[in-house]
Amino acid sequence: MAPEANPFGRRYWEDRYAAPGLAWSGQPNPVMVTEVGLLKPGRALDVGSGEGGDALWLARHGWHVTGIDIAATALEKARAHAEADDPKAAARIDWQQHDLTAWSPKRQGFDLVSSQFMHLPEPARTTLFRSLATAVAPGGTLLVVGHDADVDDLSQRRKHLSGLTYSVDDILAAIDGEDLRIEVAESRSRQARNRGAGSATVHDVVVRASRPHSARAV
Numbered sequence: 001m002a003p004e005a006n007p008f009g010r011r012y013w014e015d016r017y018a019a020p021g022l023a024w025s026g027q028p029n030p031v032m033v034t035e036v037g038l039l040k041p042g043r044a045l046d047v048g049s050g051e052g053g054d055a056l057w058l059a060r061h062g063w064h065v066t067g068i069d070i071a072a073t074a075l076e077k078a079r080a081h082a083e084a085d086d087p088k089a090a091a092r093i094d095w096q097q098h099d100l101t102a103w104s105p106k107r108q109g110f111d112l113v114s115s116q117f118m119h120l121p122e123p124a125r126t127t128l129f130r131s132l133a134t135a136v137a138p139g140g141t142l143l144v145v146g147h148d149a150d151v152d153d154l155s156q157r158r159k160h161l162s163g164l165t166y167s168v169d170d171i172l173a174a175i176d177g178e179d180l181r182i183e184v185a186e187s188r189s190r191q192a193r194n195r196g197a198g199s200a201t202v203h204d205v206v207v208r209a210s211r212p213h214s215a216r217a218v
């Protein structure tokens with residue numbers, strides 16, 4: 001992918017996180033909490049970890065987490081927040097700065113691979129989701145959540161995401177052939193804050209898939 005094809009490159013994210021305060025809620029994503037809550041903790045990979053709300057929640061629940069983000073500013077904010085909030089959990093998080101369009105996780109290296117609202121243009125998105133699928137260890141889980149491209153939620157607000165969102169079928173196509181068992185594949189509604197206008201119903205694509213225990217380890 002030519003770098004200029006993605007308006008949301010490193011500079012954009014560094015600037016965004018350099019602004020005072022939080023870019024997001026600081027809380028874990030509710031869909032992630034719902035889908036991961038009953039899994040046995042192990043090694044987790046959180047891609048596009050942002051301010052670290054998900055990574056900290058996972059670490060608090062016993063996971064050893066690798067949080068990856070393109071923005072060093074986000075990783076520093078996440079690290080500082082986690083260390084101040086829960087030093088014991090923070091010690092279980094390894095923050096790493098990588099551009100996911102040029103980095104791949106270890107094959108079958110994680111018991112949970114979580115991608116929450118990582119929106120990349122094609123073909124980087126398909127390449128990323130496929131590499132995330134290969135990173136799932138036998139018995140492990142892949143969870144991909146993003147804004148649903150098939151539903152016109154908050155259309156004015158989301159205009160900037162045009163071409164970056166995806167459907168359930170896009171995710172399934174990307175991970176097809178990676179020997180994962182599809183457990184959840186749906187569009188799910190939730191209430192979200194709508195700047196200055198109370199709340200609004202938005203739709204997320206949610207795909208959860210697992211690699212059978214019997215899969216050949218590599």
Ligand SMILES: C[S@@+](CC[C@H](N)C(=O)[O-])C[C@H]1O[C@@H](n2cnc3c(N)ncnc32)[C@H](O)[C@@H]1O
Nearest residue numbers: 013024048049050069070071099100101116117
């Ligand atoms: C919409 S935010 C989501 C943050 C977090 N997952 C959440 O749900 O709150 C997308 C995150 O992905 C990161 N990101 C975007 N492009 C990336 C890339 N090419 N490589 C690594 N991280 C990237 C951004 O810095 C940002 O933190």
